[in-house]
Amino acid sequence: MILTVTPNTALDVTYRVPRLVPHSTHRVGDVVERPGGKGLNVARVLAALGHEVTVTGFAGGAAGAAVGAALRADGPGRAAPLHDALVPVGGTTRRTVAVVDAATGDTTQFNEPGPQITAAEWDALVAVYRDLLPGVRAVALCGSLPPGVPVGAYAALVRLARTAGVPVLLDTAGEPLRRGIAARPDLVKPNLDELAQLTGSRDPLPAVRDARRKGARTVVASLGPDGMLAATPEGTWQARPPRVRGNPTGAGDSAVAGVLSGLVEGLDWPATLTRAAALSAATVRAASAGEFDRQTYDELRPRVEVSARTAGV
């Protein structure tokens, strides 16, 4: 069992319009709603890969009910169960609205801020997390914190996982990442922007090494089309997938699922990074944002190039 934590779950709504014209009125042809938030995306990919997974986080209001119902329904392509351990809250789960321009394929995104979380609600989530920890082989802490959650919340969850002896991956940004990394997680998975914000450098190799010095045992950076760069206690590797075109939404979450699954299966870093890079590229090429196509994944995996990196190269 793998646990993913998503404090700021979302109902992801996609609107397809013939063409986005700012300051005009659009009739939306097609409305698609699905559960969202990074940890929920990670969980779906893990279930598709055959890993039993539990999701926790907050859910409230009509959007929260829709998130829970969709999670509990059997999803397409699930090869293992996905369990719902979401904590109910008084506020309303945020929606994200992605407007897809059918003419260009480009997406314009609007993200609501999320519900105000009370201290009691946060305590309830920590209690659920503590109860689940002894039964899981790895945990991922994913995404932004909704209003009201203390900025050091992820640091506290990292410490609880470490105390329980459960490997913990942190995938967030800004101050929650800065505080969380100081609590010494096993893994962080920043993208280039998050890495630059954390270390002050946009040069990936020095930046991932600097991020390790800040407290993470391993840093796996997602570099978009350039794949994954991992600084680990065993060495530094870069995995480059073939170039693909499509929608990058959810590609980082698929990479997290690849890294977590490699970790619990005991794969070495080159094999883990190959999987993560192929999953990520397969997600970019999928028809729906945040999904991944199994056939594309099988096709791309042998074409990922992994190379050891040394400082200065």
Place this chain on the structure above:
Amino acid sequence: MILTVTPNTALDVTYRVPRLVPHSTHRVGDVVERPGGKGLNVARVLAALGHEVTVTGFAGGAAGAAVGAALRADGPGRAAPLHDALVPVGGTTRRTVAVVDAATGDTTQFNEPGPQITAAEWDALVAVYRDLLPGVRAVALCGSLPPGVPVGAYAALVRLARTAGVPVLLDTAGEPLRRGIAARPDLVKPNLDELAQLTGSRDPLPAVRDARRKGARTVVASLGPDGMLAATPEGTWQARPPRVRGNPTGAGDSAVAGVLSGLVEGLDWPATLTRAAALSAATVRAASAGEFDRQTYDELRPRVEVSARTAGV
């Protein structure tokens, strides 16, 4: 009592963003939700003017529940009761998302299509409408038809109102307007685009007269900043409000409320059009789309200029 019918009710959502940048991600600072759909806007303005009003139409799913709850709650500025006679449906009431660019004040609008309505649901709405008709002094049929409702639906509702001896106003577009006008409603309220679509002419004066010949007893066209142009059995008038700046969303619905209230109060056409034009302009100048400010309305009303129009002028 006045009745408004809104088959395609909506939950109107407003997102305020610092600046709309197509193909980028926006954190939404502020989310406002309120009941929407033309007939619901008309009803709110009527209640503010002191006219007791009942709304019917369809409501379903989480968005429909939110629409009903907000309608039943006492709204600000209501001077008369607003009754909820919405008909529950299995589908989900549509949302409309208005993205307001805080830098320019411009709005970019996304309208979902609305729920699929079954024949039984349509029959249920007709039954509610028949029951309400004997108790009302006027009825307004407002807005688009959701998927599944027959295109001649408004024509049938117009005929039922005429049989019951209740004055009926039709405010819709396209084929539902074309069919509805042939059923001889007392009033239609097209805007310039709808009028052009109906008559083939963008020249307002010949177009409103042509629209009368198609079956409406009176045609009141809303001309945006040029105010209202009415072709009636008693003559043709134009009412011009002072120029105002702001958001035109809901201005046409306020005009409908002005016309209906003038009708049931027995005002003459110049007085009715003055009220409609002032309400419409006050709505453009209001802080929130679709609201109107009483003080602005009182200020603008004496400044509306009404003139009789003759053919060729």
